[in-house]
Amino acid sequence: MTALERVDRAHTSYRSGARGPGLLSRMRERRAQREYEASVLAFAHALRGEFREACTGLGICHYVQVAVGVTVRTPRVGEVRPGPPLTFTVELLPGQEPGDFVRKENAPRLAHTLGGHGLRVEPLAGRWVRLVVLQHDPLCDGFGLPSLTVAAGAEAVILGRTEDGVTLGHAIADPAHLGVQGQNGSGKSAFCYGLLSQLAAAPDVLVAGSDITGLLLGRAWDDTAHRPHQVTGTADIGAHAVLLEDLVAEMDRRLEAIPPRRDKIEPTLATPTVLVVLEEFPGLLRAADGLPKPKRGEGVPLGDRIRSSVLRLLSEGRKAAFRVLMLAQRFEATAVGGGYARDQFALRLSFRVPADSLEMLHGTDARHLGQEHANAAPGVAYLSGLGRDCERIRVPHLGEYGEYCDRLARHARRVHR
Ligand SMILES: Nc1ncnc2c1ncn2[C@@H]1O[C@H](COP(=O)(O)OP(=O)(O)O)[C@@H](O)[C@H]1O
Ligand SMILES: [Mg+2]
Structure with missing residues (x-):
């Protein structure tokens, strides 16, 4: 004994x-x-x-x-x-x-x-x-995400649970862009299934964006108010550029319409918080850059159009109730549209990544965490932001992909006729 x-x-x-x-x-x-x-x-x-x-x-x-x-x-x-x-x-x-x-x-x-x-x-x-x-790794136990939705963008959605059992929330109306990195199969998309399903019903939130995989956005959102603002697949990369440029134009309209004595737009049903989801963004840029360039004087290359739209949404969007949620395997400056673009993410999450990627997104404070995190289980991530030190969390899991589709079908906001 x-x-x-x-x-x-x-x-x-x-x-x-x-x-x-x-x-x-x-x-x-x-x-x-x-x-x-x-x-x-x-x-x-x-x-x-x-x-x-x-x-x-x-x-x-x-x-x-x-x-x-x-x-x-x-x-x-x-x-x-x-x-x-x-x-x-x-x-x-x-x-x-x-x-x-x-x-x-x-x-x-x-x-x-x-x-x-x-x-x-x-x-x-x-x-x-x-x-x-x-006594044991508190993050070993997964935690399920109940079928929850927020009634407004100002309400906090569940982001994850810390090692000492604190549940962390974040309101999408708070002025922060979200950057999410992780190797293939580390749980980035599953995290976003949970996040987006919690937001889908809020009348003052619009889930827009680009998804070349067509799983996070796209078909699962058919018949909802969000779907017309989403572009999927790689067949028509130009459509992704057009969507992002349309979002920038809407942002500019909003910036012009900021009322006197105000420095930002208050989200309403008519001007919802627009969450611009960019799933596998480096993949979109690679696909765009791989296409033949237009001749001199005959337009701007697609990759440059996408990069500059996203950069504008990142640097000016916060005041206009635009939030960017970017997913990438690795937040290398060249892969996400430049170091300046990367610096715009106030909330940063890293699922399983090699040690150098962790340090790239979270700074040198995260260096000593790198070795252990290179083998993290799916759903375990490091989080910086929310005014807290970089810390390890487990994100909630809603289950199979079919459950994501079911929840969107049940709760997601529909078009008013
Ligand atoms: N929070 C989680 N808890 C438990 N398992 C998870 C979690 N997130 C993801 N997984 C498992 O890992 C697999 C890969 O996740 P996925 O989100 O597709 O990774 P990524 O988008 O980073 O490539 C999923 O099919 C699921 O089985
Ligand atoms: Mg994925």
């Missing part, structure tokens, strides 16, 4: 012991309490030893020269709470930072030594931090 199991058993017998008025039961209760306290002390002692060894092994320690040779100093452990989750406070050594425990591979190794799956570090006052040992 491990020290932690002893704590558990002593705690159970202390809590479940009979509490009666008699002297005997009071004595029994006191003994159970003493045994519980002793088991916690024994556990804390064992934990201090394991933590010290783990720190030494990982080099989170100081080597001090003394007369008889070298001695190792490790961060001091303060209060231990068996939990669950197991938490304990630690005093950092001079020169150490809270991040040292979660740097590179330290966190999982420390956690595994202590019998957990992961580690969270919470800075306390002064040089003290609290370490929380997570």
Whole structure:
């Protein structure tokens, strides 16, 4: 039996012991309490030893020269709470930072030594931090998306759940463009099935855009108010350019019509928030750039028309209630219309990607997360934005593709006749 199991058993017998008025039961209760306290002390002692060894092994320690040779100093452990989750406070050594425990591979190794799956570090006052040992990967469990729709763009849709179980929401009316990257099969499209199905019924939201795959947009939206503003397939790339240019023209009309003393359009039924979905956008650009170019003076190449329309929607659309949702396997500057275009995404999500792609979209803060994330399961993503640090989330899953079609057929806004 491990020290932690002893704590558990002593705690159970202390809590479940009979509490009666008699002297005997009071004595029994006191003994159970003493045994519980002793088991916690024994556990804390064992934990201090394991933590010290783990720190030494990982080099989170100081080597001090003394007369008889070298001695190792490790961060001091303060209060231990068996939990669950197991938490304990630690005093950092001079020169150490809270991040040292979660740097590179330290966190999982420390956690595994202590019998957990992961580690969270919470800075306390002064040089003290609290370490929380997570018992299992909270993102292993998928979570289903109930058949929900928002009644207005100002209402938050569910984006995902964080490692500490917080459900994150985002309102499409908030002025942020969304960038989503991930390798093939990492769950980008499935995430958007969930997102778009939640938005499809709102009377002040229009789901428009371009989708060369024809799965996210297109047929599933037939007979809805959104469908006329969507272009799919690769047979007619020109149609994608025309749609995007029409959206830019609508944006310009709205920008001209901003009322005096206002700096943005308020979405209404007549001027809904337009979500411009760009599924596999680098693929659209590649297809457009692969077509024969018009002769000099006979028009602008399709790829350039698409790039410049999207750039205008990204840089000027927010005030006019336009939001861009771009999906790409990799947010390389050249693949998404330039570094300036990439900088316009306030909300950024990365499903499984190689470490360099993660850093490209989330900055150097995400560097130490890269190695683990390169093997992330479908539906697990890193999120930056919403005023929070880059963090790992699991996005909700609505199920099979057929369920997406059913939900749109049931809820999506229809044309008023
Ligand atoms: N949130 C999720 N939870 C569980 N499985 C998922 C999730 N998202 C996607 N998947 C699985 O991964 C597969 C690929 O997802 P998909 O969205 O098509 O990837 P991508 O668009 O990035 O290529 C799906 O068919 C589904 O089985
Ligand atoms: Mg896809």
